[in-house]
Amino acid sequence: MNISKSVMWFDVRHILMLIALLVNSADVRSQSHINETTVYNKLKFFDWLVKESPSAVRIADSKDAAAIALLDHSETLLVSAQQNYDAGELELADKSLSLGLKQMTTASRKIKDLDRVEAAHRQLFEQLQKHVKTFVEAFDRVVQEKGDNSVNAMLDRKRLNEFITTADELFTNAQFAEANQAMRQASDMIENSLRAARDREVLLHELTFGSLQEEYDYERERNSSYVLLIDVLQDKTAVSDASRDYINTMLSMNQKLQEEARALATQGDLAQAIHVLEQGTDKLSRALRVSGASF
Amino acid sequence: MRNYDHKTQKCDRASFRIDNMLAFILFVFLILLAIDLFSMRDARAEYGDVLINNHSDVAGMRPVVFPHWFHRIRFRCKVCHADLGFKFEAGGNDINMLKIIDGEYCGACHDGDIAWSVDNCDLCHSGTPGTPTQVHESTLQKLKATQATSGNKPK
């Protein structure tokens, strides 16, 4: 009686410990176990890919014997994978599926989806066209700013225009890949020229306002961005309760000042509105410093 | 541990009780340790991870987690965002398995040559099901979170 009891306890106790240890290993790797859900999903996808997908249709309709052979082999692999899965042989099923997916990848890349390729080319061409145009305008501005012929000489305009014209012609003739190539050459040319024209320069963009309205809009944006910044910084550096109270006080004071400024602005007194808003921003700067920004 | 007496074929009762007590304490301790290790209390996703869940939930797959950090180490931004046509928008590229197999987007590299191929489903589809598309740990995500808790809206 005593022995049998002790044997039972021995087993249960050690089994419990083993379970606990297994549960603890955050290092449980399932490399050796093929997950059933994974195989099921793969099988479902591969089934669709081989039987119904646009890729399969495209390959079957094509004249490429190699691609069709790959598709046929993929079909065989699908059948064997399904059989293995049904029989519970997950590893074998997974092997067939992996090979099948690789083959379908090779096959579908042999037969390009021409519609999609064309759409992509068109989009790229438009993008490049806009890009070249913007940069040529930027280059012209540099030339004007410097008033110096040496800068103008950095760009061979004749050649650039040749590229652009060639690209446009090729595009109209539906030779999209070549058109993009020519346009890219134009783009590279203008980029290089701009690079050379502005090499190692420092451009200063001063803060100037065309009108009081502009200044008021700027101050409003500045004020609201300080509020956002406080939000973001509070996440990064956890603040104490006392600091949080201070920040909230500053935020509510700012809100009142914002409303006051808005009222003044509607009345037309923009200068005073800006002044009031600046006070609000000042309060927020203090809250920002407490939140952890050092500036 | 147990004082097993071969002659009488019995265990010493006292030491028997001690062993069980210790085992129980150890078991409780280990379970608590397990809970501790597996709890997601303050877990932060890696900055820049993009969770894409355009079609995954519907298809019954886990959503995709794209790790920017891993790819930055190997490619400059230009390769994907200029040459391969990826837009700067989480979920904005409408990527699906067919496009990948055809060689677009992810498929441009994940073809078995430059990087591993499409048969490794779980390496990409490893997100928690039901998570909406987003860039993890991004400023925008944090702002939405603080707005949700505080009820404050900027402006």
Next chain:
Amino acid sequence: MNIITKKYTHSVIVALVTLAALFSIENSHSADPNSFNRLLAPASTRNPPPPLDGIHDAASPGAALLQTPKAAFETLPKGKSGNYVDWVKALDEKKLNPRYDRTNPDAVPVVMDLNIVREVKGSMPNVVYPHKQHTEWLDCSNCHPAIFIPQKGANNISMASILLGEQCGVCHGKVAFPVSECRRCHSQPKTEKAAAAVTGKP
């Protein structure tokens, strides 16, 4: 009998102490009033491994197979935010050599060296935007003209828009370093005179 009780109490005490230690570790950063970096989240929560990072499904077979960020970042210079890696420095120090072309590992980027200094209101230092560091990673078309028009005065940039994920915020705050590091952009201090001129205050 005395010996047996001693053994029993000893083991229980050991187990309880370990349990206590476990719980105290979890709450340590608020327990000690004079702990060094009291309010800062501990560095141990940075760069968590995929199964514990909050977005990967720990039960997914893939999550455990993925490389942990910490392992990859070991050789890279540390940063103060984002991934906690200084990517620009890593590139400069040649700790990394990411490809500029998908298939050609030897392609070299064409870098543009142009600094744009944007004046800002208030005492905040002016923003210096360096094309050099950006063109080492990006192509001109990534930003121009879709995000920024390459013309002086044509772009209204505000911190609010950056925080909301527009303009600079398309990358900064998502993949590139977030805006919590003010001085990385606001790096050109104003002279007193210049600061006064912009704010209209002495």
